Amino acid sequence: MSAVAKLVSVGDTPRPVYELTGVSRFFNDGKVVALDGVSLTLPKGEFHSVIGSSGCGKTTLLKIMAGLMPPSRGSVMLGGTPVLGPRDDIGMMFQHATLFPWRTTAENILLPIEVRHGRKAARAERGRAERLLQLVGLGGFEDAFPSELSGGMAQRAAICRMLISDPQVLLLDEPFSALDEITRDFMNLELQRVCMEREASAFLITHSISEAVILSDVVHVMSSRPGRVVQSVRIDLPRPRTLEMTSLPEFGAYATTIRNLLDKGAFL
Numbered sequence: 001m002s003a004v005a006k007l008v009s010v011g012d013t014p015r016p017v018y019e020l021t022g023v024s025r026f027f028n029d030g031k032v033v034a035l036d037g038v039s040l041t042l043p044k045g046e047f048h049s050v051i052g053s054s055g056c057g058k059t060t061l062l063k064i065m066a067g068l069m070p071p072s073r074g075s076v077m078l079g080g081t082p083v084l085g086p087r088d089d090i091g092m093m094f095q096h097a098t099l100f101p102w103r104t105t106a107e108n109i110l111l112p113i114e115v116r117h118g119r120k121a122a123r124a125e126r127g128r129a130e131r132l133l134q135l136v137g138l139g140g141f142e143d144a145f146p147s148e149l150s151g152g153m154a155q156r157a158a159i160c161r162m163l164i165s166d167p168q169v170l171l172l173d174e175p176f177s178a179l180d181e182i183t184r185d186f187m188n189l190e191l192q193r194v195c196m197e198r199e200a201s202a203f204l205i206t207h208s209i210s211e212a213v214i215l216s217d218v219v220h221v222m223s224s225r226p227g228r229v230v231q232s233v234r235i236d237l238p239r240p241r242t243l244e245m246t247s248l249p250e251f252g253a254y255a256t257t258i259r260n261l262l263d264k265g266a267f268l
Protein backbone atom coordinates (compact mmCIF):
# COMPACT_ATOMS: atom_id res chain seq x y z
CA MET A 1 0.00 0.00 0.00
CA SER A 2 1.41 3.44 -0.89
CA ALA A 3 2.24 5.91 1.89
CA VAL A 4 -0.39 8.25 0.50
CA ALA A 5 -3.21 5.73 0.63
CA LYS A 6 -2.15 4.42 4.04
CA LEU A 7 -5.12 4.14 6.35
CA VAL A 8 -4.48 3.92 10.03
CA SER A 9 -6.16 2.43 12.99
CA VAL A 10 -6.27 5.29 15.49
CA GLY A 11 -6.18 2.85 18.39
CA ASP A 12 -2.39 2.35 18.21
CA THR A 13 -1.25 6.00 18.46
CA PRO A 14 0.62 7.21 21.59
CA ARG A 15 -0.33 9.75 24.31
CA PRO A 16 -4.12 9.72 23.94
CA VAL A 17 -5.95 12.78 25.22
CA TYR A 18 -9.48 11.80 24.11
CA GLU A 19 -10.69 8.22 23.97
CA LEU A 20 -14.15 7.46 22.64
CA THR A 21 -15.30 3.87 22.89
CA GLY A 22 -18.46 2.58 21.22
CA VAL A 23 -20.24 5.94 21.40
CA SER A 24 -23.87 5.72 20.19
CA ARG A 25 -26.64 8.27 20.42
CA PHE A 26 -30.35 7.69 19.87
CA PHE A 27 -33.17 10.24 19.65
CA ASN A 28 -36.97 9.94 19.71
CA ASP A 29 -37.07 6.78 21.85
CA GLY A 30 -34.47 5.08 19.69
CA LYS A 31 -36.26 5.74 16.38
CA VAL A 32 -33.39 8.04 15.24
CA VAL A 33 -29.90 6.54 15.49
CA ALA A 34 -27.63 9.58 15.12
CA LEU A 35 -24.37 7.83 16.04
CA ASP A 36 -23.61 4.13 16.00
CA GLY A 37 -20.60 2.79 17.88
CA VAL A 38 -18.04 5.53 17.23
CA SER A 39 -14.60 4.70 18.63
CA LEU A 40 -11.65 7.00 18.11
CA THR A 41 -8.54 8.30 19.82
CA LEU A 42 -7.20 11.86 19.70
CA PRO A 43 -3.59 11.86 20.89
CA LYS A 44 -2.16 14.90 22.66
CA GLY A 45 -0.97 17.64 20.29
CA GLU A 46 -2.65 16.19 17.19
CA PHE A 47 -5.22 17.86 14.93
CA HIS A 48 -8.07 15.60 13.84
CA SER A 49 -11.10 16.38 11.75
CA VAL A 50 -14.36 14.65 11.04
CA ILE A 51 -16.01 14.88 7.65
CA GLY A 52 -19.31 13.48 6.48
CA SER A 53 -22.57 14.33 4.78
CA SER A 54 -25.18 16.62 6.32
CA GLY A 55 -27.07 14.98 9.20
CA CYS A 56 -24.55 12.15 9.73
CA GLY A 57 -24.07 13.05 13.39
CA LYS A 58 -20.99 15.28 13.46
CA THR A 59 -22.43 17.97 15.75
CA THR A 60 -23.95 15.30 17.98
CA LEU A 61 -20.49 13.73 18.26
CA LEU A 62 -18.90 17.08 19.16
CA LYS A 63 -21.58 17.83 21.78
CA ILE A 64 -20.98 14.44 23.38
CA MET A 65 -17.20 15.02 23.37
CA ALA A 66 -17.79 18.44 25.00
CA GLY A 67 -19.96 16.96 27.73
CA LEU A 68 -22.99 18.96 26.54
CA MET A 69 -24.95 15.78 25.79
CA PRO A 70 -24.53 12.27 27.23
CA PRO A 71 -24.05 9.31 24.89
CA SER A 72 -26.82 6.69 24.88
CA ARG A 73 -24.09 4.05 24.91
CA GLY A 74 -20.32 4.02 25.16
CA SER A 75 -17.79 6.15 26.99
CA VAL A 76 -15.82 9.37 26.48
CA MET A 77 -12.57 9.81 28.40
CA LEU A 78 -10.44 12.97 28.39
CA GLY A 79 -7.01 12.89 29.99
CA GLY A 80 -7.92 9.64 31.72
CA THR A 81 -11.18 10.83 33.33
CA PRO A 82 -14.74 10.42 32.01
CA VAL A 83 -16.43 13.43 30.42
CA LEU A 84 -19.71 13.78 32.33
CA GLY A 85 -20.41 17.50 31.73
CA PRO A 86 -18.75 20.74 30.53
CA ARG A 87 -15.14 21.10 31.72
CA ASP A 88 -12.52 23.86 31.92
CA ASP A 89 -10.03 21.78 29.93
CA ILE A 90 -12.31 21.75 26.85
CA GLY A 91 -12.54 24.81 24.57
CA MET A 92 -15.31 25.10 21.98
CA MET A 93 -15.85 27.25 18.93
CA PHE A 94 -18.84 27.41 16.61
CA GLN A 95 -19.70 28.71 13.14
CA HIS A 96 -20.74 32.14 14.46
CA ALA A 97 -18.64 34.10 16.92
CA THR A 98 -21.67 35.13 19.06
CA LEU A 99 -19.86 37.96 20.82
CA PHE A 100 -22.08 40.05 23.10
CA PRO A 101 -22.49 43.44 21.33
CA TRP A 102 -22.54 45.46 24.56
CA ARG A 103 -19.23 44.08 25.79
CA THR A 104 -15.81 45.12 24.46
CA THR A 105 -13.59 42.57 22.74
CA ALA A 106 -11.55 42.03 25.92
CA GLU A 107 -14.71 41.72 28.04
CA ASN A 108 -16.06 39.12 25.63
CA ILE A 109 -12.83 37.15 25.78
CA LEU A 110 -12.84 37.23 29.58
CA LEU A 111 -16.47 36.14 29.84
CA PRO A 112 -15.76 32.41 30.50
CA ILE A 113 -13.57 33.40 33.48
CA GLU A 114 -16.18 35.88 34.74
CA VAL A 115 -18.94 33.26 34.52
CA ARG A 116 -16.92 30.64 36.39
CA HIS A 117 -14.87 32.70 38.84
CA GLY A 118 -16.41 36.20 39.02
CA ARG A 119 -15.57 39.74 37.88
CA LYS A 120 -12.49 40.17 40.05
CA ALA A 121 -10.86 37.02 38.61
CA ALA A 122 -11.73 38.18 35.07
CA ARG A 123 -10.16 41.62 35.69
CA ALA A 124 -6.99 39.93 36.94
CA GLU A 125 -6.67 38.08 33.62
CA ARG A 126 -6.92 41.22 31.46
CA GLY A 127 -3.20 41.08 30.58
CA ARG A 128 -3.57 37.51 29.32
CA ALA A 129 -6.56 38.53 27.16
CA GLU A 130 -4.40 41.28 25.63
CA ARG A 131 -1.57 38.82 24.93
CA LEU A 132 -4.01 36.43 23.24
CA LEU A 133 -5.31 39.28 21.08
CA GLN A 134 -1.71 40.00 20.04
CA LEU A 135 -1.27 36.30 19.20
CA VAL A 136 -4.12 36.42 16.68
CA GLY A 137 -3.15 39.83 15.27
CA LEU A 138 -5.79 41.86 17.12
CA GLY A 139 -3.46 43.81 19.41
CA GLY A 140 -5.01 47.23 20.11
CA PHE A 141 -8.60 46.04 19.66
CA GLU A 142 -9.15 45.26 23.36
CA ASP A 143 -11.67 48.07 23.83
CA ALA A 144 -13.36 47.81 20.42
CA PHE A 145 -16.98 46.65 20.35
CA PRO A 146 -18.03 43.71 18.13
CA SER A 147 -19.77 46.11 15.71
CA GLU A 148 -16.31 47.55 14.95
CA LEU A 149 -14.88 44.14 13.97
CA SER A 150 -15.11 42.34 10.61
CA GLY A 151 -16.40 38.73 10.51
CA GLY A 152 -12.84 37.38 10.43
CA MET A 153 -11.77 39.64 13.31
CA ALA A 154 -14.77 38.52 15.38
CA GLN A 155 -13.83 34.86 14.78
CA ARG A 156 -10.25 35.65 15.87
CA ALA A 157 -11.68 37.17 19.06
CA ALA A 158 -13.72 33.96 19.48
CA ILE A 159 -10.47 31.96 19.21
CA CYS A 160 -9.10 34.07 22.10
CA ARG A 161 -12.27 33.47 24.15
CA MET A 162 -11.81 29.74 23.58
CA LEU A 163 -8.13 29.88 24.62
CA ILE A 164 -8.52 32.07 27.73
CA SER A 165 -9.31 29.05 29.94
CA ASP A 166 -6.15 27.36 28.61
CA PRO A 167 -7.98 24.25 27.41
CA GLN A 168 -5.94 21.19 26.52
CA VAL A 169 -8.31 20.37 23.71
CA LEU A 170 -10.18 22.50 21.16
CA LEU A 171 -13.51 21.34 19.72
CA LEU A 172 -14.36 23.25 16.54
CA ASP A 173 -17.73 23.10 14.77
CA GLU A 174 -17.08 24.57 11.30
CA PRO A 175 -15.66 27.73 12.91
CA PHE A 176 -14.80 29.52 9.66
CA SER A 177 -17.47 28.29 7.26
CA ALA A 178 -19.34 31.62 7.28
CA LEU A 179 -16.22 33.52 6.16
CA ASP A 180 -15.11 34.23 2.58
CA GLU A 181 -12.56 31.79 1.13
CA ILE A 182 -9.50 34.05 1.45
CA THR A 183 -10.23 34.89 5.10
CA ARG A 184 -11.05 31.26 5.79
CA ASP A 185 -7.69 30.04 4.41
CA PHE A 186 -5.92 32.65 6.49
CA MET A 187 -7.86 31.74 9.64
CA ASN A 188 -7.13 28.05 9.14
CA LEU A 189 -3.40 28.75 9.03
CA GLU A 190 -3.78 30.97 12.12
CA LEU A 191 -5.53 28.10 13.86
CA GLN A 192 -2.68 25.77 12.94
CA ARG A 193 -0.14 28.27 14.30
CA VAL A 194 -2.02 28.70 17.59
CA CYS A 195 -2.35 24.92 18.02
CA MET A 196 1.35 24.35 17.27
CA GLU A 197 2.46 27.14 19.65
CA ARG A 198 0.34 25.80 22.50
CA GLU A 199 0.69 22.08 21.68
CA ALA A 200 -3.09 21.91 21.84
CA SER A 201 -5.10 18.98 20.51
CA ALA A 202 -7.93 19.88 18.16
CA PHE A 203 -11.01 18.18 16.74
CA LEU A 204 -12.67 19.94 13.80
CA ILE A 205 -15.99 19.36 12.06
CA THR A 206 -15.82 20.30 8.41
CA HIS A 207 -17.61 19.77 5.09
CA SER A 208 -14.47 20.69 3.15
CA ILE A 209 -12.12 17.92 2.04
CA SER A 210 -9.27 20.34 1.30
CA GLU A 211 -9.67 22.06 4.69
CA ALA A 212 -9.60 18.65 6.40
CA VAL A 213 -6.46 17.55 4.52
CA ILE A 214 -4.50 20.79 4.97
CA LEU A 215 -5.16 21.02 8.72
CA SER A 216 -5.28 17.45 9.97
CA ASP A 217 -3.00 14.71 11.18
CA VAL A 218 -5.97 12.34 10.87
CA VAL A 219 -9.27 12.75 8.98
CA HIS A 220 -12.16 10.60 10.28
CA VAL A 221 -14.61 9.93 7.45
CA MET A 222 -18.19 9.29 8.60
CA SER A 223 -20.95 7.37 6.90
CA SER A 224 -24.37 8.92 6.41
CA ARG A 225 -26.87 8.30 9.22
CA PRO A 226 -26.42 6.38 11.41
CA GLY A 227 -23.00 8.00 11.76
CA ARG A 228 -20.11 5.57 11.93
CA VAL A 229 -16.41 6.18 11.30
CA VAL A 230 -15.90 4.52 7.90
CA GLN A 231 -12.15 5.08 7.93
CA SER A 232 -9.50 7.23 9.63
CA VAL A 233 -6.95 8.57 7.17
CA ARG A 234 -3.56 9.74 8.44
CA ILE A 235 -2.19 12.75 6.53
CA ASP A 236 1.60 12.51 6.33
CA LEU A 237 2.38 16.05 5.18
CA PRO A 238 5.05 18.08 7.03
CA ARG A 239 4.16 20.95 9.40
CA PRO A 240 3.68 23.81 9.27
CA ARG A 241 1.24 23.19 6.44
CA THR A 242 1.04 25.89 3.76
CA LEU A 243 -1.51 26.69 1.07
CA GLU A 244 1.11 25.82 -1.58
CA MET A 245 0.85 22.20 -0.39
CA THR A 246 -2.61 22.00 -1.92
CA SER A 247 -0.92 21.70 -5.34
CA LEU A 248 1.24 18.70 -4.29
CA PRO A 249 0.37 15.31 -5.83
CA GLU A 250 0.19 13.82 -2.29
CA PHE A 251 -2.44 16.39 -1.33
CA GLY A 252 -4.51 15.44 -4.39
CA ALA A 253 -4.15 11.74 -3.56
CA TYR A 254 -5.36 12.25 0.03
CA ALA A 255 -8.30 14.31 -1.20
CA THR A 256 -9.23 11.57 -3.70
CA THR A 257 -8.98 8.86 -1.02
CA ILE A 258 -11.36 10.82 1.23
CA ARG A 259 -13.72 11.68 -1.64
CA ASN A 260 -13.95 7.96 -2.56
CA LEU A 261 -14.61 6.99 1.05
CA LEU A 262 -17.36 9.64 1.28
CA ASP A 263 -18.98 8.41 -1.94
CA LYS A 264 -18.85 4.83 -0.63
CA GLY A 265 -20.01 5.89 2.85
CA ALA A 266 -23.12 7.57 1.47
CA PHE A 267 -24.45 4.16 0.49
CA LEU A 268 -23.48 2.19 3.60
Ligand SMILES: Nc1ncnc2c1ncn2[C@@H]1O[C@H](COP(=O)(O)OP(=O)(O)OP(=O)(O)O)[C@@H](O)[C@H]1O
Pocket residue numbers: 027028032033034052053054055056057058059060061225
Ligand atom coordinates in the same frame (compact mmCIF):
# COMPACT_ATOMS: atom_id res chain seq x y z
N1 LIG B 1 -32.10 16.87 19.79
C1 LIG B 1 -32.39 16.07 18.76
N2 LIG B 1 -33.59 15.43 18.69
C2 LIG B 1 -33.88 14.61 17.66
N3 LIG B 1 -33.04 14.35 16.64
C3 LIG B 1 -31.85 14.97 16.65
C4 LIG B 1 -31.46 15.85 17.71
N4 LIG B 1 -30.20 16.31 17.42
C5 LIG B 1 -29.84 15.73 16.27
N5 LIG B 1 -30.81 14.93 15.80
C6 LIG B 1 -30.76 14.13 14.58
O1 LIG B 1 -29.56 13.40 14.59
C7 LIG B 1 -28.98 13.38 13.28
C8 LIG B 1 -27.59 13.94 13.33
O2 LIG B 1 -27.65 15.36 13.55
P1 LIG B 1 -26.32 16.27 13.63
O3 LIG B 1 -26.77 17.68 13.83
O4 LIG B 1 -25.40 15.70 14.63
O5 LIG B 1 -25.73 16.06 12.16
P2 LIG B 1 -24.54 16.84 11.43
O6 LIG B 1 -23.70 15.81 10.77
O7 LIG B 1 -23.86 17.75 12.38
O8 LIG B 1 -25.34 17.69 10.34
P3 LIG B 1 -24.90 19.02 9.53
O9 LIG B 1 -23.66 18.67 8.78
O10 LIG B 1 -26.06 19.27 8.64
O11 LIG B 1 -24.69 20.10 10.56
C9 LIG B 1 -29.91 14.16 12.37
O12 LIG B 1 -30.75 13.26 11.71
C10 LIG B 1 -30.71 15.01 13.34
O13 LIG B 1 -32.00 15.27 12.83
